[in-house]
Amino acid sequence: MSRALGIKALLFDVFGTVVDWRGSVIREAAAFGRLYGIDADWQAFADAWRGKYGPFMDKVRSAALPWTNLDGLHRLALEELLAEFGIEGVSDSAKAELNLAWHRLDPWPDAPAGLARLKARFIIAAMSNGNVALMTNLARYAGLPWDCILGAELARAYKPDPRTYLTGVQLLGLQPAEAMMVAAHPGDLQAAAALGLRTALVPRPLERGRAAAPEPIATESFDVVAADFRDLAAQLGG
């Protein structure tokens, strides 16, 4: 399959595809609550924080905000979030520390070993809306053996902006068809496919927790559909 497709690099969405942002942010927020004696519904807090992700990126996309990296957007969202949850009196340093929750996300269980296996055959790179510092710290925390970190900050544009994908492909010195985008989210893959990249869907039905029913995904439009990264490696001949 990989030989036929001529793929040289795999570009990975990270939040939800490689790491379990929700379970990890719930854990980090609850630890923050215990440390400062604050009681709240931390599951709702994590979901509300992630809920502000799209709207804040939209502010950059529409130029209502100048370019701001994801650490910066998470921090702006956190200010709103604390107010909405009625959490007051948090110091700037405590907010800064809580904002680093996004640098400490657990990988899905198959991810580290699956990436290591894929790396033996392909360049593997983060292609996330997360900024370089966030992705670097996250890779160290979660054991993600990226060859390099690409993504939104290097293009100063958030996915699904074509510049995000194309800047990454160009930095690798590749043609779009030599790169495969790997994601749990069809929209990410459709944006990449429109530019000529290959696509691999790896559904992560637990991304939004066990209580949330995953949205059904029409899988026929992707080059590969894999159960996890080990299966992806097997299907790509790695």
Next chain:
Amino acid sequence: MSRALGIKALLFDVFGTVVDWRGSVIREAAAFGRLYGIDADWQAFADAWRGKYGPFMDKVRSAALPWTNLDGLHRLALEELLAEFGIEGVSDSAKAELNLAWHRLDPWPDAPAGLARLKARFIIAAMSNGNVALMTNLARYAGLPWDCILGAELARAYKPDPRTYLTGVQLLGLQPAEAMMVAAHPGDLQAAAALGLRTALVPRPLERGRAAAPEPIATESFDVVAADFRDLAAQLGG
């Protein structure tokens, strides 16, 4: 030492500091010669190719050339070089393959294990004039476990331009004093120190071969002077 200095990341010059460009390019050029039945002094060829490195970057610095990454500059230099050595009739694809010699450079013997040891304690990043694709392929070839690849291409400016170092520090979300530049070349370190970065000199006396006497280096102006990367790890408490 590292605790006292407050260092979070080590930024590495690569050509000469991490890898033996000269011995490797001689080997690659000689292999090219054998493949195409071309006889030349491949040591002189490698040295002349590297000799064009500074002048071609100067063309970008002076805006005589628009931004061109190092793969592009190596290729422009190669055209001159082949003419100067009287080597004719080389196909474009053979030139492109020879240009990739710079993606296949052997590490100094201590480098892979030394970097792995340093990585346990610090973020380690390439801070080279080499472009992202070159550095990515080189890391895979030589076993260099970078956390991320920074450097000239992300700043569109060649060291010792301050933008190269400062863009890297900013992408890591750090203050300059939280980063240490590691290089075999005093000029690289002096440029970094002028911006507030810490500095570690790792002399590589064999960079220009056994026949060339290494230039004497005044070592007193650097935060650390280490014999190799294992020694650097030991001195930084890793």
